[in-house]
Amino acid sequence: MSQAIDLDLLPEPTTNVAEYSVSEISGALKRTVEETFGHVRVRGEISGYRGPHSSGHAYFALKDDKARIDAVVWRTSFAKLAFRPEEGLEVVATGRLTTFPGSSKYQIVIEDLKPAGAGALMALLNERRVRLEAEGLFAAERKKPLPFLPQVIGIVTSPTGAVIRDICHRIADRFPLRLLVWPVRVQGDTCPAEVAAAIKGFNALEPGGAIPRPDLIIVARGGGSLEDLWGFNDEAVVRAAAGSLIPLISAVGHETDWTLIDHAADRRAPTPTGAAEMAVPVRAELHAALASLHARHGQSVTRRIDAERRHVTSLARALPSVDMLLALPRRRVDEAETGLGRALRLSLSENRRRFGEAASPLSPNALDGLVRDKRADLRHAEGVLGHALSRGLAAKRQRFDRASLSLQPRAMSARSDAHRQRLVDLGRRLPRAQRFGLERLRTGLDAQWRVALSLNPDNVLSRGYAILRRPGAGPDGQPITSASELPMGAEFVVQLADGLRGAVSTGTENAGAARTKRARRAAAHEATTPAKQGLLFE
Template identity: 70%
Template sequence: MVKRARAAAAPVETLEAGEAASNVAEYSVSEISGALKRTVEDRFGHVRVRGEVSGYRGPHSSGHAYFALKDERARLEAVVWRTTFAKLAFKPEEGLEVVATGRLTTFPGSSKYQIVVEDMQPAGAGALMALLNERRLKLEAEGLFAPDRKRPLPFMPRVVGVVTSPTGAVIRDIRHRIADRFPLHVLVWPVRVQGETCGEEVAAAIDGFNAIEPGGPLPRPDVLIVARGGGSLEDLWGFNDEAVVRAAARSAIPLISAVGHETDWTLIDHAADRRAPTPTGAAEMAVPVRADLVAALAALDARSAAAVSRTLQAERRAVANLARALPSPGLLLSLPRRRLDEAETALGRALRFYAGERRRMLGEAGALLSPARLESAIRDRRADLRHAEGGMAHALGAALARQRHRLERLDAALRPHVVSARSDRARLRLAQAGERMDRAFRDLAERRKVALAGAWRVAASLDPRQVLERGYAIVRGADNTPITRADDLPPGTAFELEFARGHRRAAVALGTEGEAPRPAKAPRRRGATAPAGDQGDLF
C-alpha cells in the first residue's frame, strides 16, 4: 500500500500526452493515514512494552500524561489519558524502567505512532527496590523519619483505632490480644491492604481518625495501629506509598506500624512512632496487661499499708517517749496553786487596810462638816461681799465723774462761734489740699505716660511676631506648649509650626542620623520655671 501511495503521489506533469494512464489506485493523505491507523490498531490491539520512562514532566494541565519509552536502540511515544492516570498504582517517574500495557495507535497529525497506556508496573523487583530506595531517601531528606519526631505511646489508652482489612485474620488477632490483656474500646477503619487503591485508603483512614473531634459522639482514638499480614514486596507496596508515609508523619495521634512479618520493612515503619514486628505485637505495645497492673497496684497498696503502719508505730513510740519526759499534772499545778493561796492571803490583808484608810478619811471629812465651821465660813463670805460692794460703788462714782467732765468739754467745743471758726480753717485747708492733689495727679500722670511709652517700646522690641517676620518659626506641641529642644521631638511626634502669617501642622518622620530615637519627654508647662533671659511680666 505504501508503494501504491507513492505512485499516486507522482507528479502529473511527467505523463506524456497520449501516454496510457496508470491503473494504480490513488489515495488522499487522510485516507492513507486512516488505513495505517486501522492496520496498526488491528495488529497491535493489546501489547506489553518494557522500557525506560523518558521525557516525563508530570501530568499536563488537561490531566493527560505524555512521555516516551526507550531502550538502547529505539524510542516509543506514550500517552496516559486522564481517567487512566488517576487509576495507576505506579505513577511514571523519569528514568524508571516499567512494563506498560496498552494498545498501539497512530497520530495522523504528525505521522507518528504511540502506545496508549492502560496499566503500568515497575519492571521487576530490582526496579521496585530502586524506586523504594529513591523514595526513602527523598522522604528522609525532608525529615519525616527523624527520631526527634517520634512521640511516646500513651500508657493506658481508652480507645484504640485500627486501620486494616475488616475480614482478615489480622483484626481478629488484634482484638483477641487486646481483650486478653486489657479490654477496651476498639475502632476499626476498614481499608484494602493490597491493590491499586490501598495507599489512598490507608492515608484517608489515618487522616479520618485524626479528624475526629474529642468529646464528640464518636470517641477519638488515643493510639492508632496500621496493620497487615505478611506478603511479597508487591503485596506490601501500598504501604510504601508517599501519601501513606506523609499521613503517618503528620498524624497527631501516636501511630504503631504493624505491616508484614518481622523481616518485612515498609516506608510507613520509618514514619510511624513505633514499629511492631507483627499485628499481635502491635496490640501488646498499645495496651498494658490488666492483670499485671492489678498485681502491681495490690503490691503498692500492701507496701503503702505497711509503710503507714510502721510510721504510726514510730509516731506512737515518739509520743510515749515525750510523755515520759513531761512532768505530772500535780507537779505542773503546784506552783500556780501556791501563788493563788498567797494572793488570797495578801488580798484579805489589803482589803482590811483599805477599809481602815477609807474609814479614817471619812472621819476627817465629817469633822470638817460641823455647823460651827459652816457658820464661820458663811460669815467670812458675807464680809468679802460687803467689801466688794464698797469698792464697786466707789469705782462707779469715779467713772460717772469722768464721763460728766468729758461731756462738759464736748458741750463747750460745740458752741456756734467755735464751730464757725473751725469750719473756715478746715475749708481753707481743704482747698489747699485739693490744689496739691491736682498738681500731684498731673505729675503722676506724666510720669506714668513716660513709663508706659518706654515699656511699650520694650514690648514692641520683644514681640515674637517681630522675630517671626525675620524668618523664624515657633514649634508647639500637642497641648500648645512651645518646644525648644530637638530631644522633645522623637520620630512619630505631631507638632505645630507658627509662622509670621499662618500655622502648619507636621510630624517627625525620621530621627537624627546616627542616633537612636528616644522617647518623647513631657514639654515644660507654661507655669514651670522660666528659662534664663525670661523678661517676666512688663506691667
Template identity: 70%
Template sequence: MVKRARAAIAPVEDVAETEAGSNVAEYSVSEISGALKRTVEDTYGHVRVRGEVSGYRGPHSSGHAYFALKDDRSRLEAVVWRTTFSKLAFKPEEGLEVVVTGKLTTFPGSSKYQIVVEAMQPAGAGALMALLNERRLKLEAEGLFAAERKRPLPFMPRVIGVVTSPTGAVIRDIRHRIADRFPLHVLVWPVRVQGETCGEEVAAAIDGFNAIEPGGPVPRPDVLIVARGGGSLEDLWGFNDEGVVRAAARSAIPLISAVGHETDWTLIDHAADRRAPTPTGAAEMAVPVRADLVATLAAMDARASAAVSRTLQAERRAVAHLARALPSPDLLLSLPRRRLDEAETGLGRALRFYTAERRRMLGDAAAELSPTRLEAAIRDRRADLRHAEAGIFHALTHALTRRRHQLERLEGSLRPHVVAARSDQARLRLAQAGERMDRAFGDLVSRRKVALSGAWRVAASLDPRQVLERGYAIVRGADNTPITRAEDLKPGTAFEVEFAHGHRRAAVATEVEGEAPRLAKPGRRKATTLPATAQGDLF
C-alpha cells in the same frame, strides 16, 4: 496484502520505471496506512519496552493517558486506555524509568506509531528506591516527619482502631495479642493492603477514624494501628503513597505503623507517632499487660498498707515517749494552787483597806457640804445670773434698735408710687405666666386626647364583644371557665354558649365521628363550629 504493501514501498528508481508502463497496483493513502498498521500489529503483537517516561501530564479528561518512552537516542509514543489505567499498580510519573508491556500499532491520522500499554512496572528496585527517596525528601522538607509532631501513646486506651485487611493473619495476631495482654474494644476498618487502590483506602480509613465524634454510636478510638504483613518493595508500595503519609501526619489520634517486618521501612513509618517492628509488636505497644498491672497494684497496695502500719507504730511510740516526758498533774497545778492561797490571804486585808479608804473619802465629801459652803455657792450663782441678765438686756436693746432702723428703710420702700410700679410689673408677669400656662395646658390636653383615643382604639380592638359581633361565640363550662379544647366536651357535659347578644345553655348528647357538620350562615354572621371530637346534639 502485506506483500502488496511491501511492493508499494519501492525505491524511487523502481517507481520511475513503473510509470512508463508497469502493471503495479496503485494505493490510496488510507489503504497504505491500513496496510502498515496491520503489518506492525502482526509483527509486534506483544512486546516489552524499557524507557523513561516523558511528557506525562496526568490522565486526560476522557480517562486515557498519553506520554512517551524515550532513551538517549529514540522516542516512542505511548497510550494507556482508561480501563487499563485504573488497573495499573504503578502510575506513570515524569522521569520514571519503567518497563511496559503492550502492543505496537500505528495512528494513521498522523503517520505515527505507538505502543498501547497493558502493564507497567518500574525498571528495577533502583528506580523505585530513587522515587522513594525523592518522595521522602519532599515530605521531610515539609516537616511531616518532625519529631515535635509526634504524640505519646495513651497508657491505657479504651478503644483501638486497626486499619488492615480483615481476612489476613495480621488482624488475628493483633486481636489475640490484645486479648492476652489487656482485653478491650477493637474496631477494624477493612482495606486492601496491596494493589492500586491500597493507598487511597488506607488514607480514607485514617481520616474516617478521625472523623468519628466522641460519644457517638460508634466509639472513637484512642489509638490507631496501620498494619500489614511482610512483602517486597512493590508489595508495600501502597504505604509509600503521599496521601497515606499526609493522612498519618494530620491524624489527631496517635498512630502506630506496623507495616512489614522489622527490616521493612515505608514512608508511613516516618510520619507515624510510633513504629512497631511487627503487627504483634504494635499490639504490645498499644496496651499494657493486665496481669502485670494487677500485680503492680497488688504490690503497691501491700506496700501502702505496710507503710501505714509502720507509720502508726512510729506515731504510737512517739506519743508514748511524749507522755512519759510530761509532768504529773499535781506538779503542774502546784504553782497555781500556791498563787490562789496567797491571793485568798491578801484578799481580806485588801478589802479592809479599801473600806477604810472609801469611808475617809465620804467624810471629806460630807465636810464640804456644810451650810456655810452652800450659802457661798448660792451667792456666786446669783452673781452669775445678774451678770447674765445685764448682758441679755444690752443685747435685746441693740437688737431692737437694729430692727427699728430696718423697718424705717422698709417703710420708705412701701410708699404708694413705689408699690404701684411694682404692682404693675407683677401684674404684667402674672398675665404672661397665665398665657403660657393656658397654652401649655391646651397642648397637654391635646396630647392626652390623642393618646387616650389610641388607647381606646386598642382596647376596642381587644374587646371580646367585638369578636362576638363577627360571628364567634365563647363556650364556658359549669364553673364559668372558657372551654378551649374539644376533648373537654364529653357526652353529658353541660356548657353555656355566649353570643354577641345573649346566652344559651346546652349539653353534649353524643359524639359524632368524622368531619363536623357545618351550620348554615345566617346573614353575614359567621357560625361557630365545635371540634369534631366534641360535636353532638344540643338540648
C-alpha cells in the same frame, strides 16, 4: 558552436513509481504499524509524567539510554491500572503501537503497567525514604510516647481480614476496652487515600463528642509482597502518620516487612498482635501488681506507725512529770490569793476617798447658786434679744415703705413714658446710622479693590511690560528674575498681555546702558500716562 535547446520541447521522463497523497501515506503507515505491533510489551523508564490530565488521560514517555517513545493511557484504562505511574520508575508497559498522522509521530497506547521487577520498586522506595527523612518526618524527637492505659483505641485496617480479629481477641484477653474500627482497603489503588483519610478522620474527632476521640491509633495489615504492601509506602500515608496528633502504632506486614509508615509512626510493631500487646497492658498482671503494692503499702504503714510509736515513747521519757510542770503555777496562784485581800481593801479605801472629793461640790446650796446664776443669764439674754428684734423690725419696715413709694402707678407711668420716648428717638436714628455704616464699608471696599487691581500683574502687562518664564512651563511656570539665568543662546518664553511668545537670549548688555535705557523708557511712559489716584502700579 553550441546550439540553444528549448526545454519545453523535451519529452517528459516516464516512471512506474506510485504517487501517494500525504493522507494516503500517513494512513498506510498507521495501518502497517497497528497490524505489525498490535500487542507489544515495552520496558523503559517513565519520563515527563505530571499526573493525569484534566480529561482523565495520562501522557508521558518511555525511554532507555538510546531511544524514547511517547505513551498515553486513556481514562478508562488508567482507572483499571493496578500500579500508578511515577516519574523515573522503570516499568513494563503492555499495549499497542499507533501513529498520530497530525504530527507524524508514533506512540504506544498502554493498557497495563507493571514495575520492572522488585529492584525498580526498591530504588523508588529508597529515593522516597531519603527525601522524606531529609524533611524530618522520621526524626526520633518528634515521636510521641504511647499512653499507658488508653480508654479508646482506633484501628485502621480491613474489617473482613484476620488482622482485626487477632487485634480484638488479643486486647480482649489482655485488657478489654472500647475499640473503633475505620474500615479501609489495605491493598490496591484506593488503599493510600483511604488509609490517609482514616488517620486524619480520627484526629479530626472532637474530644467528648458523640463518637469518642481515640487515645491511640493502630494501622494494621497482614503480610504480603512488596507490591501488596506498596500502598503503605505512599507519601500521603506517610505524611498523615507523621502529622497525627494522636500516638500511632504501625503494624503492617510481618516482622521482616518494612514500609515507610513504620518510620513515620511513633512505634512499630512486628505484627498486628504485637501492636495489641504494645497498646494495652495485661489486666491480671495489673491486678497482681496493685495487690502487691497494696500489701507492701500496708506493711510500710504498719512499720512506720510502730517506729513513730517507739519514737514518741522515747521522747516521753525525757519529758518532766505533771507535778513538776504544775509546781510553779501552783505557787504563783497561792501567792496571788494571799495578796488579793489586802489589795481589795486598799482599792476600796481609795475609791471611797475619790467619791468624797467628788461629792463635796455637789451640795444643795451650791446647786441653788448655780441655778440662780444661769437664770439671771437667761433674763439678760432675753432682754438683749428683744431689743435687737425691735430694731431689725423697724429697719425692715422703713425699707418696705421706701420700696412701696417707688412702685406707685404714677411713678411707673412716668418712667414708662421716658423709656418709650427714648425708643422712638433711637428708631429715627437707626436708618441714618445704617446708611452711614454701609457708605463707610463701601468706600473701604472700593479702596481695597483699587489696591488689588493695581497689584494685578495682568494690568501691568497691558501697559507694555512682559514676564519672562522658563520654556515649556506655560503662563503658570516659574518666572526668570535675573539676567544670570539667561546665558547666550538660552531659550525662554515672553508672556505679554495677549499671549506667549518664544525668544532666545543673544547676550548681555552693559549694565550702565541698560539702566539708562530703562530710566528713559520710564520717564517717557510717566510723561504720556495720566496719573490715577489710589493706584500703586499701572
